[in-house]
Amino acid sequence: MPAERRPGTDHEHHEWSPISTRGKLSWPNNARVALCVIVTLEHTEWQPPNDGFNSAASGGVGVRPFPDYPRYSHRDYGHRVGIFRVLDLLERLGIKPTVVMDTQTVQGYPYLVQHCLGRGCEIIGHGESASQMISGDMSLEQETEFIRSAIDVLKKATGSAPKGWFGTDYGESERTPDILAQLGISYVCDWVNDEQPYEMKDGLFALPTMLELDDQFTMSNRRVTIDRYAQMLKDGFDVMYRDGAENGRLLAINIHPWLSGQPFRIGYLEEALGHMMGHDGVWAASGSEIIDWYRSNMPV
Amino acid sequence: MSLPPLRVDYSPIIERPPIKWPNGERVALWISPNVEHYEYMPIQDGPRNPWPRTAYPDVQQYSYRDYGNRVGFWRMLEVLDQHKVRCCVSLNMAVLEHFPEICKAMVDRDWDYMSHGIYNTRYLYDYPEEREREFYQDNINTLKRHTGKQLKGMLGPAISGTDRTPDLMAEAGLIYHTDWMHDDQPVPINVKSGKLISVPYSIELNDSALFRLNYEADYFVDMCKRQFDQLYKEGAESGRVMCIALHPFLIGQPHRIKFLDEILSYIKSFDNVWHTTADEIAEYYIENYYDQAVSHAQQFKA
Numbered sequence: 103m104p105a106e107r108r109p110g111t112d113h114e115h116h117e118w119s120p121i122s123t124r125g126k127l128s129w130p131n132n133a134r135v136a137l138c139v140i141v142t143l144e145h146t147e148w149q150p151p152n153d154g155f156n157s158a159a160s161g162g163v164g165v166r167p168f169p170d171y172p173r174y175s176h177r178d179y180g181h182r183v184g185i186f187r188v189l190d191l192l193e194r195l196g197i198k199p200t201v202v203m204d205t206q207t208v209q210g211y212p213y214l215v216q217h218c219l220g221r222g223c224e225i226i227g228h229g230e231s232a233s234q235m236i237s238g239d240m241s242l243e244q245e246t247e248f249i250r251s252a253i254d255v256l257k258k259a260t261g262s263a264p265k266g267w268f269g270t271d272y273g274e275s276e277r278t279p280d281i282l283a284q285l286g287i288s289y290v291c292d293w294v295n296d297e298q299p300y301e302m303k304d305g306l307f308a309l310p311t312m313l314e315l316d317d318q319f320t321m322s323n324r325r326v327t328i329d330r331y332a333q334m335l336k337d338g339f340d341v342m343y344r345d346g347a348e349n350g351r352l353l354a355i356n357i358h359p360w361l362s363g364q365p366f367r368i369g370y371l372e373e374a375l376g377h378m379m380g381h382d383g384v385w386a387a388s389g390s391e392i393i394d395w396y397r398s399n400m401p402v
Numbered sequence: 403m404s405l406p407p408l409r410v411d412y413s414p415i416i417e418r419p420p421i422k423w424p425n426g427e428r429v430a431l432w433i434s435p436n437v438e439h440y441e442y443m444p445i446q447d448g449p450r451n452p453w454p455r456t457a458y459p460d461v462q463q464y465s466y467r468d469y470g471n472r473v474g475f476w477r478m479l480e481v482l483d484q485h486k487v488r489c490c491v492s493l494n495m496a497v498l499e500h501f502p503e504i505c506k507a508m509v510d511r512d513w514d515y516m517s518h519g520i521y522n523t524r525y526l527y528d529y530p531e532e533r534e535r536e537f538y539q540d541n542i543n544t545l546k547r548h549t550g551k552q553l554k555g556m557l558g559p560a561i562s563g564t565d566r567t568p569d570l571m572a573e574a575g576l577i578y579h580t581d582w583m584h585d586d587q588p589v590p591i592n593v594k595s596g597k598l599i600s601v602p603y604s605i606e607l608n609d610s611a612l613f614r615l616n617y618e619a620d621y622f623v624d625m626c627k628r629q630f631d632q633l634y635k636e637g638a639e640s641g642r643v644m645c646i647a648l649h650p651f652l653i654g655q656p657h658r659i660k661f662l663d664e665i666l667s668y669i670k671s672f673d674n675v676w677h678t679t680a681d682e683i684a685e686y687y688i689e690n691y692y693d694q695a696v697s698h699a700q701q702f703k704a
Binding site: 103104105107108109110111112113118119120121122123155235237238239271272273274275276278292293294295296297310312313314315324325326327330333334335337338339340341342345 | 462
């Protein structure tokens with residue numbers, strides 16, 4: 103349905119709320135910024151289905167005809183090499199990672215599930231694979247089954263149901279938030295419209311990420327260079343840290359190990375995250391820790 | 403000579419009688435934030451697909467832009483207030499209806515407004531004549547109702563239009579159209595009735611053009627400074643117009659906002675700049691230069 107011209111936003115998933123009118127959000131220990139580093143592990147299929155979603159983010163060389171050795175293997179680098187570099191860095195800095203895992207990663211790389219659990223990562227749901235994005239083309243039944251299956255696979259592999267969801271390529275239909283809430287998910291990261299968490303409906307909260315600070319969006323889609331990206335991370339943090347003195351901010355950053363885990367890039371990520379963690383008043387926490395706190399401390 | 407669509411008479415800038423701004427300023431500077439709303443579930447009505455990435459909705463792209471209204475606008479406003487900038491907004495009129503806090507913030511600052519359509523996901527391309535006429539009345543009435551101001555100009559919704567657009571704008575009483583990226587000064591646009599001019603907007607000094615590509619805000623600063631320096635130099639002979647086009651969802655990002663401050667600080671360090679709006683530029687130009695420009699251009703006709 104096209105928008106109706108009336109006060110408020112043009113969908114029913116959450117209320118309109120400009121940040122300028124909100125009460126003060128206080129983080130634990132009066133931190134100014136809650137820092138959430140999300141690490142996305144999604145598997146790129148050798149032979150993607152014909153009706154899959156062909157993401158523009160394909161590394162330096164674009165999409166080739168089948169079989170696309172460079173694309174497949176470039177992405178797989180993240181699972182074989184990059185992830186460990188990224189997790190080591192986060193551990194050194196004292197940042198608990200929130201790891202996004204799709205079904206093909208869970209089932210094809212059981213080592214990574216155990217490795218991430220062993221390092222205390224929170225693991226959240228993603229979908230089936232890199233090429234399969236939720237969209238309005240799915241029926242209600244298809245989409246519900248798609249999400250339920252991803253949740254079930256994670257539950258079986260990790261021993262507990264994921265609390266969070268971050269869909270492949272931020273994909274949603276009009277129904278996605280409702281389905282996520284019905285399936286017991288507490289927070290969703292697909293909505294990039296804020297610098298604080300907010301309540302959606304039926305127990306579901308939004309944990310907004312900064313799209314412009316998503317390494318894949320910025321470096322792979324937009325082709326911004328790594329030095330500039332690192333500067334964006336630092337500049338963005340500095341302003342959120344300043345603004346967070348008045349009203350707490352959430353800085354959620356989505357990192358892809360196949361990209362930021364490359365040897366020539368990791369140092370820049372270390373420099374930027376190190377800059378953030380060098381400040382007092384930064385609360386590095388996982389997605390569910392942030393949402394649990396927010397739920398109990400929502401500003402009036 | 404004039405080339406199709408015969409809307410603008412050719413007039414080389416080096417031959418034109420000089421333009422003097424009201425107090426002899428060299429550059430008329432206007433800042434144009436695009437205050438927009440993109441629909442969650444638009445209807446594709448014409449050749450352009452509002453959300454081409456996926457079946458609707460595109461939550462990533464929708465919420466990216468929604469960020470502008472929830473967060474970015476307010477951060478941008480702090481910097482504009484520090485520099486006492488009175489903007490000429492490129493406004494999706496439905497913002498006035500959806501987001502009363504934004505409406506109030508703009509009205510409190512006595513900003514000017516040009517229409518940027520109703521929503522940024524509703525384009526003019528396939529509008530029949532009568533529907534386009536109604537569109538202008540809707541824009542005029544909505545702006546008047548919420549801000550008390552009379553609509554004077556338009557940047558088409560997402561810079562869309564029809565062949566008839568300039569005629570119908572003029573018929574509705576509008577005086578300027580900013581879809582034309584063709585000049586550093588206002589120039590007359592030929593219309594069936596009334597008077598219409600173009601006022602230079604910019605698709606280059608425009609965060610939305612830059613930041614979808616691999617340019618970042620340090621480069622934007624450099625572009626704006628160089629643009630200003632060159633126009634300031636040329637403006638000693640004949641007044642120039644400079645527009646900086648902004649989008650709150652882009653310039654209001656935390657990693658970018660200091661660069662807006664840098665641009666405005668630089669320009670504010672110069673005298674002889676007319677800090678103004680497109681409304682004021684258009685009225686001044688029509689009052690003082692429109693007739694002269696029309697007759698002067700006759701000599702260049704083929």
